[in-house]
Amino acid sequence: MNSRLLACLDAAIAQAVDAVEADVLRAERVSLLAREGRVAEARSALAPLQRRLHLRPNAATATAVALADAMVDYFSDLSGQARAKLQQALSLSLSANRVPLQAVCLAWLAHLDYVHGEMEGVAQHASQALRLAAPDHHSARSRACLVVAMSYHHAGRLDRAQAWYAQARQHASAEGDAATISALMHNMAALRSDQARTAAVFADDAKHQDVALQALTAAESSGHFDDRVGGTALAVLRPILRAQTLVTQSRYAEALVLFEAHFGDALATGLGRLECSLRADVAWCRAQLRQSALAQEQAKAAVAALRPECDLDDVALTHGRLAQVYRLLGDAESAEQHGRKAQEHWQRHTVEQARIVSVMDATFAKVSGPG
Structure with a gap:
């Protein structure tokens, strides 16, 4: 990745006169990689x-190395086991x-809270990070x-999200952190994709086409940015x-090619x-392409994949899409059952x-701007 931040870290490491601070910077470089x-x-x-930390224990180095270790762990496995x-x-x-490192740790704990749907944790950890981070502590604030x-x-x-997105981009841009800008663009695109899929299942066709086009545009913009800067962190996603x-664009054959090539890696x-x-979604593509047996096979696999940790919207989308699949296959009873669920x-x-908005507002609504 063509990262101005990485170049700045390399320069700072080369100029460091204190061995501890040099290793703290090296650990930050590991996190960025x-x-x-x-x-x-x-x-x-x-x-x-x-190895150096084991031979010469130091509290500051230990903190930075532990954070770097967590980042390596997380970006090796996005399930959040870090x-x-x-x-x-x-x-x-x-x-x-080490207050700056506290702020970064809290910001990333908020990130993991979000991944696992723990919104009280998001509010607590993100607000603590913003309270501790200096105005120019871009990595924690972004x-x-x-x-x-x-x-x-x-x-x-x-x-309400727009101002926070803008602040995240501003802080990431200030220090040349292309990785965070990439993550921002991808997550915005993913959420727009979710909205498009929701519209396709639950809303009218006019709204579906509008949000589907927005989702595709956002996804393509995210991909073009990663191609330009050489980003690979989201290569599987x-x-x-x-x-x-x-x-959502009814381009079912094209979608299937991508699903088949990357499904296993994503899981x-x-x-x-x-x-x-x-x-x-794969079952819906199969059904639309008149591959009835394969559509039924994937529909059964979708039901088997329903787990307690699945988000409510994903469960709703699964059942909603399966209702469409079975309706198209002529199984009215199964369609009705999934539609009800x-x-x-x-x-x-x-x-x-509504609860999430209430939780976030209780902490952030009184903030006059997120920065």
Whole structure:
């Protein structure tokens, strides 16, 4: 990735006169490499830092190395199993009184809270990060603002999310952090894709076509940005996102090519909770292409993939899409059953959206601007 931030870190490391500060900077460089998708390179650079830390223990270095280790872990497996290491890094940052590192740890804990739908945690950790971060502490502020933006966006309040997205982009741009800008663009595109899929299942056709075009445009913009800067962190996610948006455009054969090529990699990278809705989309493509047996096979696999950790909107979308599949296949009874479950879960989701807005507003509504 063509990263101005990486060049700045390399220059700072070369100019550092204190060995501890140099290793703290090297650990920050490891974190950035992981965020840029260069996980093998990051892991290789982390190993000598860990060895030196073992020989010469130091609280500041230990904090930075623990954070870097958590980042390598997370970007190796997006399921979020890095939480324990991130909490360890936060504890070490408190012991070492490294406030900037505390802010970064809290911002990333808020990110993991968002991934797991723990909105009280998002509000708590993001607000703490913003309170501790200096105005020019761009890495902590960009991540915290991005998580707040995504939370409002997921709750259906793009109007409130926009200012937070803008602040996240401003802070990331200020230090040349292309990885965070890439993540921002991808997450905005993914949420727009979810809205397009929702419209295709639950809303009228006119709205569906409008949001489907917006989703496709956002996905293509995200992909073009990554191609331009050489980003690889989202390499597994990009083709799946494009496949989802192609489905909303009724480009079923093109979507299937991408699903078939990248489905396994996406699941192996920690997207198992999305398997149900993705398989339902595959079933819909098969049904539209008159591949009835394969459509039924994927529909059954979608039901089998429903798990307690699946988000309510994904469960609703799965059942809603399966209702369409079975309706197209002429199975009115199955279509009715899935349609009823879709409505039940969608109503629960809208209640949850309102709760998310309430939780976020209780912490952030009184803030006069997110920055």
